[in-house]
Amino acid sequence: MEKLNKFTKIFKKIYYETFIENFKGKLQLNFPSNYYRWDLVKYLIDKYKYSDYLEIGCDQDQLFSKVQIQNKTGVDPVSGGNVRKTSDDFFKDNNRKFDIVFIDGLHTYEQVKKDILNSVNCLNNNGIILVHDCMPDNLSKQAVPRYRMLWNGDVWKAIVDLRQDENLEIFTCEMDQGIGVIQKKKNSSVLEIDKPINQLKFEDYFNNYKEYLRVISVDNLKKKI
Numbered sequence: 159m160e161k162l163n164k165f166t167k168i169f170k171k172i173y174y175e176t177f178i179e180n181f182k183g184k185l186q187l188n189f190p191s192n193y194y195r196w197d198l199v200k201y202l203i204d205k206y207k208y209s210d211y212l213e214i215g216c217d218q219d220q221l222f223s224k225v226q227i228q229n230k231t232g233v234d235p236v237s238g239g240n241v242r243k244t245s246d247d248f249f250k251d252n253n254r255k256f257d258i259v260f261i262d263g264l265h266t267y268e269q270v271k272k273d274i275l276n277s278v279n280c281l282n283n284n285g286i287i288l289v290h291d292c293m294p295d296n297l298s299k300q301a302v303p304r305y306r307m308l309w310n311g312d313v314w315k316a317i318v319d320l321r322q323d324e325n326l327e328i329f330t331c332e333m334d335q336g337i338g339v340i341q342k343k344k345n346s347s348v349l350e351i352d353k354p355i356n357q358l359k360f361e362d363y364f365n366n367y368k369e370y371l372r373v374i375s376v377d378n379l380k381k382k383i
Contacts, residue, residue, distance in 0.1 A: 162304070162305065162306075162307065166305070167305045167306065168305075169305075170301075170303050170304065170305035171298070171301075171305040171306075173303070174301045174303070174305060178301070179297065179359050179360055179361070180297075181297050181359070181360050181361045181364065182297070183296070183297075183361070183364045184295055184296045185293075185295040185296070185364060185367065186295075187293055187295050187332060187336075188332055189332060189333050189334060189335070190333050190376060193333055193334070193376055194333070194334045195221055195260070195288070195290060195333075195334045195337060196221050196224040196225065198288065198331070198333070198334075198337060198376070199211075199221070199224075199225055199258065199260060199288070200224075200225075200226070201380070202258055202286055202383075203225075203226070203227055203257075203258065206257065206284060206286075208227060208257035208258050208285075209227060209228040209229055209257060210227070210228070210229045210230075210231075210254070210255065210256045210257045210258075210282070211225055211227045211229065211230040211231065211256065211257065211258050211259075211260075212230075212231045212232075212233070212256040212258070212259045212260070212277070212280075213225070213230070213231070213232045213233065213239060213259075213260045213262070214233050214234075214245045214248075214259070214260070214261045214262065214263045214273050214277070215233070215234055215245070215261065215262040215263030215264070216232040216233070216234040216237070216238030216239035216262075217234065217237065217238050217262070218237060218238055219232070219238040219239070221260060221262070222238055222239055231254075231256075233245055233248045233263075234263075245263050245264075245269075245272075245273050245276070246272070246276075249273075249276040249277075249279075249280070252280060254280065255280050255281065255282045255285075256277075256280055256281060256282060256285060257281075257282050257284075257285045257286075258285060258286050258287075258288070259277040259280075259281065259285070259286075259287045259288065260287075260288045260289075260290070261273045261274060261277065261287065261288065261289045261290065262289075262290040262291070264311075265291055265304075265309060265310060265311025265312070265313050266302055266311055266312060266313075267302075267311075267312045267313070267315035267316050267319070267355070270289065270311075270313045270316040271315075271316040271319060271320065274287060274289065274316060274320060274340065275320075278326070278340070278342055281342055283342075285341075285342065286339065286340065286341055286383065287338075287339075287340040287341075288337055288338065288339060288340075289313060289316070289317065289337065289338030289339075289340065290313075290334070290335060290336075290337060290338075291309075291310040291311060291313045291335045291336060292310070292313050292314050292317050292330050292335070292336035292337065292338045292371060293310070293314065293330065293332065293335060293336025293367070293371065293373075294310040294311075294314065294335075294336075294360075294363075296360075297360045300312050300313075300314065300360055300363075310335055310336070313336075313338075314336070314363055314367070314370070314371060315355055315358060316338075317330060317338045317370070317371050318349065318351065318355065318358065318363075318370045318371070319355045320340070321345070321347075321348070321349035321370070321371075321372060322348060322349050322350070322351070323345060323348075324344065324345050324348055325342070325343070325344065325345065326340055326341070326342065326343075326345055327340070327341040327342075327343050327344065327345050327346060328340050328341075328345070328372060329372050329373075329374045329379060329382065329383075330371035330372055330373050330374065331373075331374055331375070331376055331379045332373050332374065332375055332376075333376050336371070338371075339379060339383065341383065347372060349369070349370065349372075351370070
């Protein structure tokens with residue numbers, strides 16, 4: 159994880175709020191206090207009898223160490239997991255297929271979208287992709303460039319973008335900083351928006367996040383997948 163000193167944080171905050179966006183709204187999100195990403199991963203592994211797991215961005219193995227499955231691959235250029243590569247380099251060389259993929263790497267729209275599409279290409283039939291950090295509750299948590307430690311980045315933009323794809327079924331589960339859930343099948347609710355992705359601001363997300371992300375509760379998600 160990138161280290162930020164006090165001067166860097168202040169400089170980036172001023173830059174962002176001066177030249178990119180300055181919006182003060184804060185969402186009141188209803189994340190369960192007793193259900194986390196490892197619980198959802200376990201639920202899916204058990205339900206579908208998955209055997210092959212891929213994690214992109216392992217950090218200190220907060221999730222990777224908890225996943226119990228026959229085959230697991232964790233990719234991180236710095237720490238954690240069992241493959242020391244960037245996700246781009248991993249996918250370039252990879253010829254394996256996976257049942258479940260968890261994406262928690264670099265939290266920028268461009269990289270997350272790339273990681274999702276690369277994951278789609280190596281996903282088994284009936285497989286699922288999960289994407290962490292899809293639901294920031296305030297401007298600073300999603301600002302790029304980053305200027306605070308607790309950071310979701312603009313992952314949400316990748317979900318909004320790909321919800322326009324007719325061949326990807328996508329929900330966002332309101333839990334653990336927002337978990338995008340992606341299946342390789344016909345999109346039953348294609349998103350239509352009136353702005354290009356690169357023009358979307360946090361204020362747009364703030365006012366439309368439930369529609370943009372197709373937000374769903376844990377209980378309702380389990381009924382859908």
